[in-house]
Amino acid sequence: MLSTCTGRxxxxxxxxxxxxxxxxxxxxxxxxxxxxxxxxxERSVTAILDCIKDPAYADTATRPAQRxxxxxxxxxxxxxxxxxxxxxxxxxKTFTPDQQKRFTDAFADLLLTTYISKVDGYNGEQVAYTxxxxxxxxxxxxxxxxxTLGDGKKVPVAYRMMLKNGAxxxxxxxxxxxxxxxxxxxxxQDILSNGAPDELIARVQAKAKEAAANAK
Amino acid sequence: xxxKRKVVxxxxxxxxxxxxxxxxxxxxxxxxxVQAKPTYTRLSPEPARQQPSSLYDAESPALPAGAVxxxxxxxxxxxxxxxxxxxxxxxxADPLEPWNRFWFAFNDVFYLYVxxxxxxxxxxxxxxxxxxxxxxxxxxxxxxxxxxNNILQFRFKEAGVEFGRFIINTFVxxxxxxxxxxxxxxxPVDPSGExxxxxxxxxxxxHGCYLVLPFLGPSSxxxxxxxxxxxxxxxxxxxxxxELATASELWLRFNTLDTLLPTYKSxxxxxVDPYIAxxxxxxxxRKQQVIR
Numbered sequence: 001m002l003s004t005c006t007g008r009x010x011x012x013x014x015x016x017x018x019x020x021x022x023x024x025x026x027x028x029x030x031x032x033x034x035x036x037x038x039x040x041x042e043r044s045v046t047a048i049l050d051c052i053k054d055p056a057y058a059d060t061a062t063r064p065a066q067r068x069x070x071x072x073x074x075x076x077x078x079x080x081x082x083x084x085x086x087x088x089x090x091x092x093k094t095f096t097p098d099q100q101k102r103f104t105d106a107f108a109d110l111l112l113t114t115y116i117s118k119v120d121g122y123n124g125e126q127v128a129y130t131x132x133x134x135x136x137x138x139x140x141x142x143x144x145x146x147x148t149l150g151d152g153k154k155v156p157v158a159y160r161m162m163l164k165n166g167a168x169x170x171x172x173x174x175x176x177x178x179x180x181x182x183x184x185x186x187x188x189q190d191i192l193s194n195g196a197p198d199e200l201i202a203r204v205q206a207k208a209k210e211a212a213a214n215a216k
Numbered sequence: 217x218x219x220k221r222k223v224v225x226x227x228x229x230x231x232x233x234x235x236x237x238x239x240x241x242x243x244x245x246x247x248x249x250v251q252a253k254p255t256y257t258r259l260s261p262e263p264a265r266q267q268p269s270s271l272y273d274a275e276s277p278a279l280p281a282g283a284v285x286x287x288x289x290x291x292x293x294x295x296x297x298x299x300x301x302x303x304x305x306x307x308x309a310d311p312l313e314p315w316n317r318f319w320f321a322f323n324d325v326f327y328l329y330v331x332x333x334x335x336x337x338x339x340x341x342x343x344x345x346x347x348x349x350x351x352x353x354x355x356x357x358x359x360x361x362x363x364x365n366n367i368l369q370f371r372f373k374e375a376g377v378e379f380g381r382f383i384i385n386t387f388v389x390x391x392x393x394x395x396x397x398x399x400x401x402x403x404p405v406d407p408s409g410e411x412x413x414x415x416x417x418x419x420x421x422x423h424g425c426y427l428v429l430p431f432l433g434p435s436s437x438x439x440x441x442x443x444x445x446x447x448x449x450x451x452x453x454x455x456x457x458x459e460l461a462t463a464s465e466l467w468l469r470f471n472t473l474d475t476l477l478p479t480y481k482s483x484x485x486x487x488v489d490p491y492i493a494x495x496x497x498x499x500x501x502r503k504q505q506v507i508r
């Protein structure tokens with residue numbers, strides 16, 4: 001009797017071991033956990049979506065506070081200085097530190113206002129993360145997503161991110177493979193070829209003001 | 217002891233012996249299974265990687281609104297993630313800039329001060345179901361253009377899907393309901409709509425130069441020629457009398473402004489120089505359309 005029991009226990013032990021191994025195999029065949037860059041991006045996108053879906057956002061009284069919160073979240077994930085450096089191109093080095101600061105601030109204002117006015121039109125969009133491309137040193141990553149719009153249309157959106165001071169920050173966004181940075185860069189190149197940095201800063205400031213007025 | 221089973225000495229070891237080969241086999245399967253898993257550590261320079269022609273990876277119609285879904289995938293490696301340090305390469309030649317800027321300004325006034333108010337009025341007098349139906353009908357009528365251009369680009373799977381959708385929408389939706397839109401296709405492609413400009417691009421032709429067309433907006437020499445080519449696959453071209461054909465074509469095109477006007481407005485709102493922003497966006501977008 002004792003030996004039967006031991007035998008059954010042994011076989012059931014073996015069976016459960018086999019089952020456990022099966023489970024482990026299934027788990028190990030699944031791809032490894034998301035990369036830190038995607039993790040950061042995903043957390044930010046989810047937090048921003050949560051802000052918009054918050055009933056406080058629909059209420060006009062509490063909306064400005066919610067907008068501030070979204071702006072904070074956007075500043076956390078987007079590195080506007082990196083955006084500014086890349087859009088100014090090789091001319092960035094000829095800017096004085098003061099000009100660099102004013103340009104970065106104006107450009108950040110413009111991007112933030114445009115982004116938040118886009119967010120206002122949120123209509124049940126869904127975000128799916130479809131893949132990532134990294135450089136050899138793994139210091140730059142392109143996170144690819146597909147945004148499904150309210151009407152079912154799919155728009156590919158890619159975020160280019162870099163490791164800066166130990167955190168992953170975005171330095172470019174590609175919508176339908178149109179790079180935001182490269183698009184602004186061509187515009188700014190044209191303005192800079194005919195005028196001084198101050199003229200460019202003035203134009204960006206004027207545009208940011210105009211966009212803010214339109215958003216209200 | 218009233219036991220139904222006979223106690224056989226050594227049964228435990230027998231059971232163990234029976235199980236052992238199974239366990240070993242399982243372990244082997246596990247081991248090989250894990251080893252067979254492909255590892256993605258391609259560190260060579262970016263190979264000519266083509267964009268996927270379908271977006272099926274992201275298929276997630278059952279998700280609740282605003283859901284963030286995760287399709288895990290392995291990391292690819294590429295050296296093309298540059299810092300944009302090099303001088304910008306001009307994506308499209310623009311020798312006709314003064315001429316183009318004039319028509320851009322003309323179109324801007326036309327879109328914002330004529331088309332937009334008229335479309336707003338149109339929206340107030342028509343139900344959205346009607347507008348959706350008409351835009352489906354327009355897409356349906358343009359089937360020959362997409363079909364022929366898929367064939368001309370040797371995209372036979374896409375042509376087949378377009379054909380299947382056309383048949384279904386004709387007999388089930390009478391052209392005004394797009395019933396086939398979200399149906400899973402037999403071949404894993406999701407045709408994104410082709411035109412003759414894209415076909416010419418696929419055949420290796422460049423843009424020539426940028427060209428802003430009155431009323432129609434951004435284009436290029438190649439895409440302008442493409443538009444002329446598309447006339448021949450447009451069923452309206454063969455409708456008689458021509459007044460009826462022109463009127464219905466214009467009206468169906470006007471009906472689709474609901475997607476174009478907001479796109480134009482948001483582009484203009486964000487741009488410091490809307491002309492260059494539109495030009496660059498057009499060139500990059502068409503490039504993507506040709507590749508995929």
